[in-house]
Amino acid sequence: MSKLDDLERVLRRAITRARHATSDFDLTPDVALPPQRRLRPAAVLVAVSQDGRVVLTKRATHLKHHPGQIAFAGGRKEDWDADLVDTALREAQEEIGLDPAAARVLGTLPTHETVTNFSVTPVVALLPPGLTFRPEPGEVAEIFEVPLSHVLQPANFRVEGRYWNGHRRQYYTLPYGPFYIWGATARMLRNLAEGAA
Template identity: 65%
Template structure:
């Protein structure tokens, strides 16, 4: 197992090597996007424990958007947020009870455009390994962890597809045990994996 210092150094190198902005449409070059679309700013927290585990959530089945999907803690930027880092940490505190004071921010990844017209900025942080999470019942059904080594291996990713708005749309998946990690979450992680390779 890597020491926290080695893990921090590895993640910092990966952040520096990420190629550029990503999109839910990366694998679908034939999709025509409206020229005048307006992207709403949002941020997610890619929290990695000192023991080498990525913290993810399973969204509540009661939510209007993306019910039951695997996601990072995060959400839309509020007017009162100082910046997108503040957004990610605030959302993580609200959704999983993560104390912002316990998160050491390592860096920021290029933004990711979603099909729901958000420009999502991923913030990467290290957190202690012995945290107890408190899922916000209205939004989060479960908080779980995945070894960071699993999502940093490009060979663990697959390209799958389904029909969406009358077209077949392809996307990345990186399943782990009973968890089907796909869509924007998998695409953001895939970029990080490429940076770590």
């Protein structure tokens, strides 16, 4: 069996076994969420190159939501998107210059609810090795890659916290070199790691 076969097997196992939806609040169960809140559909692309690296972005610092944070390429579903897979691929093309035809979609992870009232579907896809990405300067300050082997090690995740709306909110972090991966991105990666274990 080739390394590519092994990689695809690990990702498909993660998709199959990651059975529960996650939330920015699931480590802080005492936060009372408004029952009438309306979640908007969104999707991100969990893009993994065939040489085993996860593509992430550092968001531009001038953005209204999550400025300067580490994120997957992605965004809200637009009316013209056929489905959430289409949303993830469109956003990746806009944000990092990824040709949608280059992504081989393997499936989706369970949804993740964010503090900004999005229900995010992580779309897992394999990419050919050696692609060159182009950051969209209006949204993306930097594109970088993290080894999947780093992501899949539960010991690399930490639980940290800060105050949000008067409550101490806890969340996962996944430090990698100079990059502080936390919040929704770290939680979705943690779900991937738990499913792959």
